[in-house]
Amino acid sequence: MKRFFVGITGASGHRYVAGLIPALVRAGAAVDVSITQAGCKVLRHELGIEAGEQGELLASNLGAWLGPDIAAGVRVFDASKIEAPPSSGTALTGGVILCPCSMGTLARVSVGFSSNLVERAADVALKEGRTLIIVPREAPLSAVHLENMLRMARLGAVILPASPGFYHHPKSIDDLVAHVVGKILDRLGLAHEVGARWKGLEPAGDSGIGTAPPKDPLSDEPRSSTP
Numbered sequence: 001m002k003r004f005f006v007g008i009t010g011a012s013g014h015r016y017v018a019g020l021i022p023a024l025v026r027a028g029a030a031v032d033v034s035i036t037q038a039g040c041k042v043l044r045h046e047l048g049i050e051a052g053e054q055g056e057l058l059a060s061n062l063g064a065w066l067g068p069d070i071a072a073g074v075r076v077f078d079a080s081k082i083e084a085p086p087s088s089g090t091a092l093t094g095g096v097i098l099c100p101c102s103m104g105t106l107a108r109v110s111v112g113f114s115s116n117l118v119e120r121a122a123d124v125a126l127k128e129g130r131t132l133i134i135v136p137r138e139a140p141l142s143a144v145h146l147e148n149m150l151r152m153a154r155l156g157a158v159i160l161p162a163s164p165g166f167y168h169h170p171k172s173i174d175d176l177v178a179h180v181v182g183k184i185l186d187r188l189g190l191a192h193e194v195g196a197r198w199k200g201l202e203p204a205g206d207s208g209i210g211t212a213p214p215k216d217p218l219s220d221e222p223r224s225s226t227p
């Protein structure tokens with residue numbers, strides 16, 4: 001069983017990580033989670049989930065948030081616990097996902113500044129040559145943000161913005177979240193059924209500009225394999 005580390009930071013978009021963690025568990029992965037101090041504030045504000053000031057309440061509230069079955073597949077570490085297994089390259093992981101990733105965490109990771117477990121886990125993924133997926137959320141982006149993302153991409157990280165497409169005619173926030181989560185799972189090489197895959201446009205006249213899109217151009221068939 002592959003184990004993944006999910007770092008939650010103080011960027012907006014905690015709905016994405018609320019979709020990601022269950023999707024990882026359902027895909028058969030073991031999941032380690034840590035949340036930054038700012039992440040605790042945003043989690044409380046956006047989703048009404050209490051993680052404490054340092055993430056110390058996240059483990060006990062995870063079941064109420066994501067369901068007991070999901071929580072059973074997750075280990076939670078305080079971000080201050082720099083001695084926890086994800087701090088070491090000897091603790092094998094299939095990858096690290098920062099979701100959502102603040103510009104602050106992005107900046108610190110981009111210069112190897114590991115001030116907490118989330119940043120250190122990302123630092124370890126880089127030094128060990130393991131998958132590191134960064135899901136940034138900010139708008140607009142300054143040159144500093146863009147340069148930091150470019151630096152990370154050149155170092156081998158995957159920059160996967162919380163930027164869902166609309167070509168699948170999403171009908172709910174869950175649909176938007178699934179679009180991003182599905183892309184994360186694809187990059188991790190996990191088989192999953194999150195979201196829908198593009199099947200091409202309808203034949204001319206059946207849909208398009210000036211006509212109502214009566215049919216979803218994407219099949220409702222679930223995803224069953226990865227490229």
Ligand SMILES: Cc1cc2nc3c(=O)[nH]c(=O)nc-3n(C[C@H](O)[C@H](O)[C@H](O)COP(=O)(O)O)c2cc1C
Nearest residue numbers: 009010011012036038039042102103104105137138
């Ligand atoms: C409600 C709220 C929403 C925020 N949204 C974002 C955001 O989308 N992107 C971002 O980079 N920072 C955002 N911030 C600011 C970060 O939380 C702040 O820069 C923090 O220091 C990041 O710390 P961290 O990287 O340790 O989590 C937000 C803050 C709050 C309170």
